[in-house]
Amino acid sequence: MTDGANGTDATTYAWAPSEPAKRKNRSGLWIGIPAGATAVALIAASLVLIAPGASVAGVQIGGLTAGAAAQAISARLASTEVTVESPAGDVTVTGADLGASVDATAIAEKAFADNPMWKPASWFPTGTGVEIQVDPAAAAAVLRERAPGSYRAPVDATVAFDSGAQSYVATPAEPGEGLDVSTVTAALQSAFDAGTAQTTAQAGVVPVDALVSTEEADAAVATLNGILDSAGFYIGDERTVAVDRATAASWLTVTSDGEGAFAITADQAGIQTAVDGLAGAVDRGAVNADVIVDTGGAVIHTITEGQTGRTLGDTSGIAAAFAAQLAEGNGRYALAVTEAPFETTKTERNIDVNLSNQTVTLYQNGQVYQHWSMSSGKSGWETHTGNFRIGWKTAMQDMGCVPGYDWCTKDVPWVAYFNGDEGFHGTYWHSNFGTPMSHGCINLTIANAKLLYDWAYRGTEVSVHY
Structure with missing residues (x-):
């Protein structure tokens, strides 16, 4: 446009806006940050995870931490089922029922140590087997509970005092019967090794030993009769006051723990009755010796044996101490006395x-x-x-x-x-x-x-x- 007054034409010009400045491309930065973090995380994970493809007894533990692997191994063992075919019918038990266990933590830690993820050469290793442990008592108990018709209880050996024989005697143990735990254990081991969740086992009836054996009862009888043989109050090697067998047995109580051990306890009050009469049996005056000798002084004949005098000291505490001795199987109680010497007349x-x-x-x-x-x-x-x-x-x-x-x-x-x-x-x-x-x-x-x-x-x- 030009303005005539100003010597210009009247044409008006509309100027295009300036081209904006080109922005910097930061897409690489935004893409790189997540990728870097992922790489760092993967590297970190490889430091604690077990290599891909690793397995223990059929349990896949690749890509797991040692702790998670241990849990997986234990869980698989606990849930593995064994159907037991027995003369009394079929029953199903699990590893957990049988008290089965493995040292899963040690196994998993070894698997990671041998085959870490960060070491590609260790990926997809050959699987390893694990020997499981079964609690025989727990296994026998659950089989007895599930198949009671296959079980006959054993009879424990016992110990008692026979007043006629004046001695302790043992009643022998009698074996029982039950399902063969070893067969069931072997089936569980095979299933666990193979990585199968279920298996079967044909279990026969085998003898079941008593918890308290005849040999253990005989050993207790030997200890108890040893007490009766020697029971008494001694001065040196002399059994000054003997305790008869029936009285000694009346002081003793024998208790079986049901697992083969027999505990002996003694009645302190009963022992005290004997202690109360000790002074009368122990105390005595000295008796002088009277001997015939030859011209060299050698004794050729004793007319009167010399005897030391003796006096029993304080008796408090004797009953308690003797009771403790008897509990340990010792029937010889040593008395403390004060002795008076005797004189010897030589003719x-x-x-x-x-x-x-x-x-x-x-x-x-x-x-x-x-x-x-x-x-x-x-x-x-x-x-x-x-x-x-x-x-x-x-x-x-x-x-x-x-x-x-x-x-x-x-x-x-x-x-x-x-x-x-x-x-x-x-x-x-x-x-x-x-x-x-x-x-x-x-x-x-x-x-x-x-x-x-x-x-x-x-x-x-x-x-x-x-």
Whole structure:
């Protein structure tokens, strides 16, 4: 358009708007962010997941964490069913019913350690088998419950005191019958290995052992009878106060735990009754010893045995302590006593035979006790000299009345031999004492021979000399 006044034409021009600035293309940024995050997530996942294609006993665990894999393995085992065909009918049980288990956590962790996802070379590994464990008691219980007609309960061995025999005796165990748990376990193992959810097993009836065996009861009986054999209160090795078998058994209670162990408990109150009477049976005064000795001091005869005195101390706590001992199978209770020593009186005795004087002298403690005339062996039968000891003694004997002797003297009294067939004896066929008259023996009056016989114990020294 041009404006004439201004020397322009009147044409008017409408200018097109300026071209807008070109915007930057950011699509690559927006696409790249999700892709990067995904890659990072995949990398992270590969660090905790098991490789694709991995399996354990037919359970697919590829792409799972070890924890999820463990759950899958345990769940598959628990749900695996076994239909048991038995003489009492068919029953169905699961792995869970049978108390079946595996260490699923350890298995899964090993599977990941051997075959991690981040290691492509480990993908699609060969599947591994797993040995399952079945609780025999749980399995037997569920089979017994589901098929009661196939079960006969075993009888446990028992222990009891027989008052007639005064001893504990055992009643033997008797086996029962039940379905064969091992067959059912093997079927469950096969199904689990194959990855099948169900299987069948033909189970026969097998013996079922008692929980308390005869051998376990016999062992308890041996312990209990050992208690009865030795029950009592002891001072050293001496059973000073014995407890009779029936009384000891009345103190004891024997309880079976139903699994083979027998617990022994003892009645403290019953034991206390025996403890209350101990002092009267234990306490005593000392008794002095009285012995006969030779000239060297060796004892040749004991007239009175020496005995220490003793006094029982405090008895409180004995019943409780003995009860604890009995529970452990020990029937010997050691008493604490205070002892008083005894004294010993020694009497020395020896005999002197003087062939020159034809005398016998009895010495006691070095002093003359008796002195007598005697008759020793005559010519040709002289009494042998030497040092001897009294040996065999007899109150009466025939002498020389056997072949080989030219004399026979009947009923010779109070004979005490000291050297073979030479000895002291009483004489009733002569009274010529002081003169050799015998065949080698020492002739004494009957009264003197009796005194020597009673006074001279075996081992008394005899000196024969001129």
